[in-house]
Amino acid sequence: MSASISLQSDVSVGYLGPPGTFSHQASMKRFGDSLAYVPYPKIEDVIAAAAKEEITYGVVPIENSTFGAVVQTLDAFVDQPRVRIRAEVYLPVTQSLLSRYQLSAIRKVYSHPQAFGQSRQWLDQNLPNASRIEVSSTAKAAELAAAETYTAAVSSEVCAAMYHLDVVAKDITSAKDNTTRFFVLGQSSDLPTGDDKSLLMFTVDHRLPGALCSALDVFAKYKINQTAINSRPSRQRQWHYMFFVEIVGHELDDNVARALEDIKSYCLDLVVLGSYPRQSY
Structure with missing residues (x-):
């Protein structure tokens, strides 16, 4: 992936905006600060832009260790x-309460459902x-907290500086x-790396009894470990x-390729969304 970036003169990276989101921070962690970053208002907008090749890469959240899969x-x-x-990309996430007001004056809190x-x-x-109102990021x-009275946001300390808010309470996440x-x-996707x-x-x-179990059994047959199912x-x-x-495993690995061929007999639709190097966290 790094090699392909070096061969491209105009590389753009789309992320869930506005600037300062954890998606923005994850993008910067992966690509650095020398590329063109494009904020999008919704996760589905980032994915659509990547599919249409309007951007070179898109960065979207897929799951959180505390709150699970990102359904969007x-x-x-x-x-x-x-x-x-x-x-x-794995990013440690610390949520804080940001506001222009003291805790006792806050009547409304904005944040993303995951936060x-x-x-x-x-x-x-x-x-x-305090009422809790879900927003896109x-x-x-x-x-919004910077613009409204008696309002706060659950967000990152990076956003406190960007939007001129005080950190009323640090690290309010349940899991440290x-x-x-x-x-x-x-x-x-890139070629196999071996990991x-x-x-x-x-x-x-679903009309066939045990269809899902039969499909999942194919992975056991070829000794393929499953790390998540949603x-x-x-x-x-x-x-x-x-x-x-x-x-x-990679879709081009021999055992994975054979498993994908076998599993088709139990599936109405089968799409490999991608194969990617496993990262530590």
Whole structure:
């Protein structure tokens, strides 16, 4: 991936904006500060832009160690199945309460649903009567808190400086090792490194008893470890689901290629969203 970047003169990176979000911070961690960064108002906008090649890469959150999968990203993959995952990035995440007002004066709190989930215990104890309003990003929350009276945001300390807010309370996350994983998206995946993961997206015929179990058994047959499984409504018909399964291995590895061929007999749709080097966290 680094080699491909060096061969491109105009590299752009899309992320969930506005500037200061954790997606922005993850992008900077992965690419540095010498590229063109493009903020988008929604996760699905980033994924659509990457699929249409309007940007070179897109960076989107996929899961948080405290609050689980980012469903907006999974749902957007259903709509944009041609986008490819290039890499993963882990970012330690610390949420803080930002405001222009003291804690006792705060009546409303903005944040992203994931950030609310990560800080729910602190908010329940310290701001039980303040209304919580979900917005598209933690940076957008900070932007709104800076403009409105008696309002706060659950966001990062980076945003405190950017939006001229005070840090009313530091590190209000429930888990002190809180980490978010991000995907780097593009139009292709790199060749195998020998230590890779792949994300698959598929549906099964729910009319067949044990169809999902049969599909998952294929991985055991080829000694492929599964690191995560999630499901989302397929939006094709009621009570029909799209399954997301992350496995250890590259789609070009012999055992993975054979497993993908076998699993097709149990699946109505099967898409490999990408294979990418496994990163430490």
